[in-house]
Amino acid sequence: EAQVTQNPRYLITVTGKKLTVTCSQNMNHEYMSWYRQDPGLGLRQIYYSMNVEVTDKGDVPEGYKVSRKEKRNFPLILESPSPNQTSLYFCASSPIEKNIQYFGAGTRLSVL
């Protein structure tokens, strides 16, 4: 089944403790992206990647890192999480030739 898989689905952590949210897609898509969803703000793009080893900042990149060493994986790294990073995070992927993004089920992160 074609899908975007995020792990974990739920995570509670404390300020300053490094964490990684994984994202994997099995559709051979070139484009991958991370968004955060906050009430009243819709989805805002954090980082995106056009292909392996090609990443760039979105609209709200502060406090986040990403890497794209393999085509299928696009992990989101929070080196030192803070409470303002408490949010619902979505990973998405898309083939370059079609502007249709496929979303994962989301990761709900709480930073205490």
Add this chain to the structure above:
Amino acid sequence: AQSVTQLGSHVSVSEGALVLLRCNYSSSVPPYLFWYVQYPNQGLQLLLKYTSAATLVKGINGFEAEFKKSETSFHLTKPSAHMSDAAEYFCAVSKQGAQKLVFGQGTRLTINP
């Protein structure tokens, strides 16, 4: 810069009534426009998209949207609401050929029995 405004963060309709969710966009170039739906505890699913072909776009689950360039609008409609339509709906815009999506704030649709 592109932007999207969804009018009404909450919309409530009765089962069987017309659903109308409003979306206005701003774009300096011809846009691609999208509606996504998010059911509780799930990711976003594409309902429909406009890519400069027909101005009336039909999507899944009986939804459709009409692109009106003069009004810079892309409102989503469904003639008869069903309880299963209760969800949050997001309008989004991108430039033609570009992957970056800019989302509106979302509209939560509630269906009353």
